Amino acid sequence: METFQLNNLTITINKEGGDRYSKVSYPARYGRYAEIRHPDYLCHFNLLGEIRHLQGLGQDWPHPAEWLKRTIGNDWIYYASGGYGDVFDLIGEYYIPCFSYAGNSIFTGKPFQNPEVQQALQFRLKLSHLLKSSLKGQQLPDSINTFLQSIIRNSEKALARKGHTLHSVIQGRIPVLPPDSRHVDYEVIPVIIADGCRHNCGFCEIKTGSDFTIRSKQNILRQLTELQHFFGEDITNYNAVFLGQHDALAAGADLVRYAALKAYDIFRFSNSTIKGPSLFLFGSVDSFIETDEETFDCFNRLPYTTYINIGLESADQDTLNLLRKPISAEDVRKAFCRMLEINRKYEYIEITANFILMDDAPPGHHQAFIDMMQHGLKRRYSKGALYLSPLKGFHDRKNILKQFHAIRKGSMMPVYFYLIQRL
Ligand code: SF4
Structure with missing residues (x-):
């Protein structure tokens, strides 16, 4: 000093x-x-x-x-x-x-x-x-x-130019960071491995609307080397990567592993001034259900603690229909049970999930959520937070807070608000 x-x-x-x-x-x-x-x-x-x-x-x-x-x-x-x-x-x-x-x-x-x-x-x-x-x-x-x-x-x-450079290196903006990146104060290096989204839900304001496309390894390697240059000497102050965008899990185990390991080497995380590297990504209900045991074994061996956030939104079919989310309540319940299993089994993986809060939620929304949780868990469990995300543009703040507290009270897991933060 x-x-x-x-x-x-x-x-x-x-x-x-x-x-x-x-x-x-x-x-x-x-x-x-x-x-x-x-x-x-x-x-x-x-x-x-x-x-x-x-x-x-x-x-x-x-x-x-x-x-x-x-x-x-x-x-x-x-x-x-x-x-x-x-x-x-x-x-x-x-x-x-x-x-x-x-x-x-x-x-x-x-x-x-x-x-x-x-x-x-x-x-x-x-x-x-x-x-x-x-x-x-x-x-x-x-x-x-x-x-x-x-x-x-x-x-x-x-x-301002530097901010633009970041977005041109990764060829896109990050409209939303995973809620779990709060664990590193949102100080993540973003690397996009897949664009678009498989679901393109009607209610979602952060989706690009484009088809889901996977980036090539060449593209990822280019991003990583240009990001290394972008952060320069300050890269030593980072120890976390966000693999974008909305469903990086759907890009497959091979690409996630490739990007995570290359990032670890190129960004020299083993020499970071900050201990405990973290990897963050989003997954969809479909990609999460499709991900096999072998892939989670592989993620658990990565030199990171891996946080995967899944957008479940609701366990109630009427609410999913209202949100125009093209998945079934049955698949949401299946994904939730899988989340509990993965969190119990793997030390270095934490799956978290998002649920929606809105002004006029159908009557089944909250109860389906509580039923699903009480069915899956017999006692309180601290791993795997649930994030409640108020729909943008909600009108009744008091009502949103009331819903939050009602769900929190019935929850066997940590429940927090999801504040949408961009990069
Ligand atoms: S899956 Fe998630 S990111 Fe994709 S459109 Fe639906 S809510 Fe938006």
Whole structure:
């Protein structure tokens, strides 16, 4: 660690954060990073000099343990404490990620409209200029000077371009990350191995509508090598991959294994500053039922903990029909039982499932869900969370919360809200 005082800025490089993601109620930082402390703001940068976190230090900042984070897709997210109370019970984390774009959140706070938050984002825009003028006539150690020059180069425009570069490397945007990626604070490297979706459900707003297509190994290898270049030295701060998009499981065991192992080598996860590599992917009811034992044996041997999230949505046929999801309630129940089996059998695989919450759910929706759970489980089970996802555009927040609590009460497994986060 090296610290330098430049006028009213305290600059520290090579700071060491935590080496394992943990669920804590304070602003934890992970991996290696650099910091600039201004009397009013605290800024954290990755090893490329790109801003990642920004926090106000003044009295008017909404809460001393709240902060802004910039994603690699160049979105800002505000981390609200929500008073800590029941936030953990609702989302399994001690903070509420608030997005600057429309989503399905049940949280009503609008931090991006807060003048202090807006001023912090303005400060970030002025930082390059402030550094340039502070540097005039100063003699700095080479390491500090190199770091500050990289921040100056990473202007707002340059960071926006970088976000576009990410999407052009993977040839697509990630409209939604798996809910399980909350375990690594959504810090995943995205690699698309299959586009489109096999179901193309009527209610779904995140689907592309295109046919399901599998990417070639060549395409995946190109993404991995270009991503290695994209993350540069900062790749050491990553230990998780998301294999996109909506049904990577349907791409088959061979391709999932290929992408996971190549990513592990190319991104050098064995040398990551953060321990415990994770692999995230989505599966559909059909692809999950079709996946055989041999494939799960193979996934369990990967050098990751593998999280597979399945969109079940409802165990009630009327609700599935209403959602225009082309699967049967019987297959949903079959997939749910399989989820329980896999979670019991494999140490390094966790299957989780999503269910829908909506304003006017058919009467059978909740009961079918509870019946299915009580039929499959005789006692409480902590592995394999169930995520309840309010349909975008819901009107009655109170009713959605009431449904959530009713289901949670009858559930034998952890139940959380699913907040749709893009990359
Ligand atoms: S399977 Fe999932 S991603 Fe695909 S259309 Fe249905 S809800 Fe959307």
